[in-house]
Amino acid sequence: MRIRRCSVLFLEPREDVAFDLSSLLAGGAGLARQRRWLALAAHLDGEIEIDAAQRELLGRISPGEWSEAAAFDADAATLAGLLDAGLVLSDGDPPARAALRERDERLREAHWWPAAAMMHRLARWQGLDSVGAMEANQLHTAPDLRRKLGAPPAHAPSRADAGPTLALPRVGDTDFDRLLAQRATCRNFDPERALSRELFAHMLQRVFAAQSMVAVADDTVFLKKHSPSGGGLHPTEAYLIVQRVDGIAPGLYHYHPVEHALEPLPAPEGELHAFALRALAGQHWFADAAAMAVLTPRYARSFWKYRYHAKAYRALVLDSGHLSQTLYLSATELGLGAFVTAAINEVDIERAFGLDPLVEGPLAICGFGWRGERMRNTEFDPSGAIWPRAPQ
Ligand SMILES: Cc1cc2nc3c(=O)[nH]c(=O)nc-3n(C[C@H](O)[C@H](O)[C@H](O)COP(=O)(O)O)c2cc1C
Incomplete structure (x- = not known):
């Protein structure tokens, strides 16, 4: 032997x-x-x-x-x-x-850099109820955090060794400025209202579709998308949990970024909403989103170029961040709510979608859908851009 x-x-x-x-x-x-x-x-x-x-x-x-x-x-x-x-x-x-x-x-x-492979494997959760854990530890609200943990490091520190401050003009009141001001993490999705097929398709097209392509050989193709991607490789796949879209059966899908098409996958065990809640580690305030995308890098595509590279995993995490910001802004512009979370039960997701975590392993979940009419869970909206405040 x-x-x-x-x-x-x-x-x-x-x-x-x-x-x-x-x-x-x-x-x-x-x-x-x-x-x-x-x-x-x-x-x-x-x-x-x-x-x-x-x-x-x-x-x-x-x-x-x-x-x-x-x-x-x-x-x-x-x-x-x-x-x-x-x-x-x-x-x-x-x-x-x-x-x-x-x-x-x-x-x-x-071709993983070994320390990154280890970190990715060890950071995965299975069956974890992150909300229950936060509530049990009384670390749920901002006042809870202050009471239990004391004050955090300063919110906007000044450098003690800096020269005299140079004030900058506050400028800009364009449509894009107003769009940015409307972006807020949605924690109050409408549990009934479905997305039209067009809106859903529009979101996927904006965030995940290839806008154009360059082939340097038959087997070596680079995609252009609306978000940047380390090495131009766009290794992050969108695995979808579709809950409420007109004309599309609720279930699991893989999105094909060149065909702009859904590939239906076997249903998860049990009820779809229960699976979504488990995938979100119990974060019920996100679980009613009409559609969610599990951001899932194909590690070998990135590490084809960045072999055993100390920065490659970091670049993949950043790629997911860019995709989620494009998704937030796309949703906001279409009048929808959006979220992103890294607090996910990776092991449960991998099992449902049939993924090997070191080959194609999820990093985050983003979702979008119609906001409900009532605020049941707090959103961070200090200027009342989303939820108009009652007159004082
Ligand atoms: C990488 C990342 C992870 C996040 N994870 C969570 C999460 O697990 N649960 C949650 O409720 N919000 C999560 N959020 C949303 C933040 O809580 C939110 O962005 C923050 O409170 C500021 O609010 P805003 O997005 O409305 O400006 C996450 C945001 C980012 C960028």
């Missing part, structure tokens, strides 16, 4: 601290500290505790070259533990282990 180590592996010497009565009674700090080694691999969910022999063996096995297992003269149980965990891969894997080897192979093909 030939073996090699998985491609992206970090070892963490972690210290766990727990209350310890006997230490307190003996005049100590009342804390027990225990150290252990954890293996974190970018193709695996979760962390794996390893012992000293396994740690040493991992350091001796090449991640690139296949070698005969016998050459390592390792204790059988030590190696078997690493093989079962997927930290070491073999060319004769049984089916359960072969799935992990295939994941590792897909990861290798994407």
Whole structure:
């Protein structure tokens, strides 16, 4: 049997601290500290505790070259533990282990910078209710935050070492200035009113469609869109949760940016609205949006150019930010509400859309739809641009 180590592996010497009565009674700090080694691999969910022999063996096995297992003269149980965990891969894997080897192979093909791959894997949530957690910790409203956390760093600091201030004129009252002033995150979608097919199509066309294309070869095409994109690669796909659009069956879709067409995908388990709420980690104030786009980079498209590049993941996060701002402004101009959130249950979304997180993994969800007539959830609208304030 030939073996090699998985491609992206970090070892963490972690210290766990727990209350310890006997230490307190003996005049100590009342804390027990225990150290252990954890293996974190970018193709695996979760962390794996390893012992000293396994740690040493991992350091001796090449991640690139296949070698005969016998050459390592390792204790059988030590190696078997690493093989079962997927930290070491073999060319004769049984089916359960072969799935992990295939994941590792897909990861290798994407050319991730290892620290970014690890961060992306570890930051994913599954089944998390972020609203419940905020409420339980009384960190829901701005006054809650102030009371629990004290004052934040200054909202607009001045540099102590700066020269005399140069005042600038306040200019501009164009349509675009007024459009910018109307943009506000919507947390009050109308749960009944559907979007027309035209409005929905218009939004997708503005935000995600290719406006033109340049082919440098038959198999090498660059798209022009309304948002900028690192390397001009436009690797971010829009996976759609369509809840209320006239003439379009509610469900999951993939948007094709060149065809400007929807590709219907299998329905998620259970009710669509419940899936949307789970995807949004319980943020019920967004879950009634008529349509949502899960912003999902195809990592290999970006890392084709930016191989093992320390800035490439950052550029993808920025790409999603640009798409969401284009979506906000497009929606605002059409009279619709819009939102973006990074507080999402990636694992649940990946399962529903059939995605491998290190190949095509979601970063954020944006949505749009008609605003309701009543404000049920607070929006940040201090100047009353959206919700006219009652006369004082
Ligand atoms: C990257 C990003 C993530 C956000 N995530 C959330 C979120 O998880 N939940 C939420 O209610 N709003 C979220 N928002 C919206 C912000 O709360 C909102 O932009 C901010 O309160 C300012 O309000 P405005 O967008 O109306 O100006 C997010 C915004 C951005 C840009």
